[in-house]
Amino acid sequence: MSKNxxxxxxxxxxxxxxxxxDCPRQEKEGAPAATIEVFDExxxxxxxxxxxxxxxxxxxxxxxxxxxxxxxxRNDHRLPLRGVFSTRSPDRPNPIGIHHVKVIEVLNxxxxxxxxxxxxxxxPLIDIKPFL
Amino acid sequence: MSKNxxxxxxxxxxxxxxxxxDCPRQEKEGAPAATIEVFDExxxxxxxxxxxxxxxxxxxxxxxxxxxxxxxxRNDHRLPLRGVFSTRSPDRPNPIGIHHVKVIEVLNxxxxxxxxxxxxxxxPLIDIKPFL
Numbered sequence: 001m002s003k004n005x006x007x008x009x010x011x012x013x014x015x016x017x018x019x020x021x022d023c024p025r026q027e028k029e030g031a032p033a034a035t036i037e038v039f040d041e042x043x044x045x046x047x048x049x050x051x052x053x054x055x056x057x058x059x060x061x062x063x064x065x066x067x068x069x070x071x072x073x074r075n076d077h078r079l080p081l082r083g084v085f086s087t088r089s090p091d092r093p094n095p096i097g098i099h100h101v102k103v104i105e106v107l108n109x110x111x112x113x114x115x116x117x118x119x120x121x122x123x124p125l126i127d128i129k130p131f132l
Numbered sequence: 133m134s135k136n137x138x139x140x141x142x143x144x145x146x147x148x149x150x151x152x153x154d155c156p157r158q159e160k161e162g163a164p165a166a167t168i169e170v171f172d173e174x175x176x177x178x179x180x181x182x183x184x185x186x187x188x189x190x191x192x193x194x195x196x197x198x199x200x201x202x203x204x205x206r207n208d209h210r211l212p213l214r215g216v217f218s219t220r221s222p223d224r225p226n227p228i229g230i231h232h233v234k235v236i237e238v239l240n241x242x243x244x245x246x247x248x249x250x251x252x253x254x255x256p257l258i259d260i261k262p263f264l
Contacts, residue, residue, distance in 0.1 A: 005194075083181065
């Protein structure tokens with residue numbers, strides 16, 4: 001079997017976080033609301049999303065360094081290097097982000113707003129699943 | 133920006149589940165232990181994984197139908213069709229699986245065993261993150 005696969009972006013995130021410096025270090029330190037936009041070819045999959053739903057959003061952290069295998073948590077240089085699979089660093093071979101959010105409002109057939117999402121404006125969306 | 137990206141498989145799952153028919157419908161119905169094997173080029177990222185760690189494994193559900201946008205939960209034909217992003221169906225545009233597991237044993241520098249993993253033998257691994 002081939003050792004790679006094509007991931008299709010299903011949408012994009014609109015956020016007030018325009019650069020890494022705007023981002024809180026951990027989501028619980030207070031991330032802003034954001035608007036999720038799903039591309040036309042995938043909107044059929046969205047139709048049961050409603051306000052109050054708790055979701056996992058999966059994103060592609062497109063600014064990440066995919067060559068990193070060891071890192072320091074939170075970029076704190078006092079801490080020892082750790083294997084990247086024991087951290088949540090965005091820098092990793094496949095920079096998949098996972099975000100637990102709550103739907104605030106369904107804006108139209110292709111856009112909805114969510115609370116507490118720490119990702120940069122323009123980050124690609126790759127999947128949405130219900131939070132169980 | 134391009135609308136797709138190359139996902140690199142970082143390893144593979146060895147499981148006693150050899151076909152869809154072997155799989156319990158939901159993970160809590162009793163999934164078996166499995167062995168995770170990480171490919172040589174990524175093993176440096178594994179070095180802090182230890183027994184007892186709770187992890188999220190991210191997999192690529194390679195048997196899935198990527199054209200599906202609406203589905204019936206658990207393939208139950210008495211239930212109405214739902215938008216796929218409100219379900220956990222493996223059939224979806226990017227068939228990413230997420231699995232909460234516990235490390236049982238580190239077998240060597242590239243393999244470790246985990247409890248309770250419902251994925252088919254040979255399923256590609258795409259990421260590992262600590263469960264918080």
